[in-house]
Amino acid sequence: MMKMKTLFFVLSLISGLFLMPTIQAEVPTQTQNDRQSVTLDxxxxxxxxxxxxxxxxxxxxxxxQSAKVDFDSKTANVTFDPQKTNIEALINATTNVGYPATVHPDK
Structure with a gap:
């Protein structure tokens, strides 16, 4: 009897997953003003x-918004929203985990 209850419960869960309506969130598009990029050494x-x-x-x-770190060049390319953070906060984040950083000079 216990096996039947367990089987019924499992089948109910599985069928509920397929019958649930899907919810899709609209992702807001970002304008150029919402992003800034910096390369850190x-x-x-x-x-x-x-x-x-x-x-x-x-x-x-x-x-x-994105962070790409390259071991060979010892750099991090970071794209961020300047209304929510700044370069100093990015440098603090790397420094706090043991990797001091500076802004990569433009060539």
Missing amino acids: VQNMTCAMCPITIRKALQRVEGV
Whole structure:
């Protein structure tokens, strides 16, 4: 009897998943004013895990839209919303996880 109740419960859950209406959220489009990009020179990168740690630290900063960290060039390219964060906060985020950063000079 217990097996029948368990089977009924599992089948009810599965069928409920297929019958649930789907909800789609509208993603707001961003204008150029909502994003700014910066390249940071990052110190202390010594292994393949370093870029992952740095990327995660940058992604935790509110307003960061993307963060790409390159081990070979020791840089991080960050796109962010300047109304929610700033370059100083990005540098603080990398520094706080052990990777001090500075703004990469334009060439």
